[in-house]
Amino acid sequence: MCDNFKPKPVIVFSGNTMEANVVKSMLENASIQAFLKDEHIGSIAPWQVSAGGGGAVKVIVSSLDQQEAEEIIARYERNEDQ
Template sequence: MTTKKPSTPIEIFSGDLYEAEMVKNLLENENIEAFLKDEYIGTIAPWYSAPGGAGSVKVIVLSKYFEKARRIVEAYEMQRHK
């Protein structure tokens, strides 16, 4: 009998709502399931969800998608800092 290791949620990105939505859409375009965490409180009162309010909205993926998602997020961040 084979046992499947359960996939756990992992934070792959954090930023403001606009950036988090952009990253989520990039991931979903590559067939990676993703969802946002703290999108409401991170927008209304960002200091409640992150120290200093920076990176208050998180993008979450399942661990089975982590490696592929990490490459996509890294490419996005490299483009963003050009």
């Protein structure tokens, strides 16, 4: 790894408050630290943070955990479609 590499926060999921909280819990159960962006305003006035109000609440993780987080979220989304 490059010595000057600095982890950055990345958005790995966007959805409504309930979906974002489920994803955040799943990531934390996998020992991935995550937090929600726009949790409150995304519930009260989602059109203020997202065009049309869709995907107003974002789940953020470190870029170091991005790949693992995206794999967990992909499994969650596959199961949700069934």
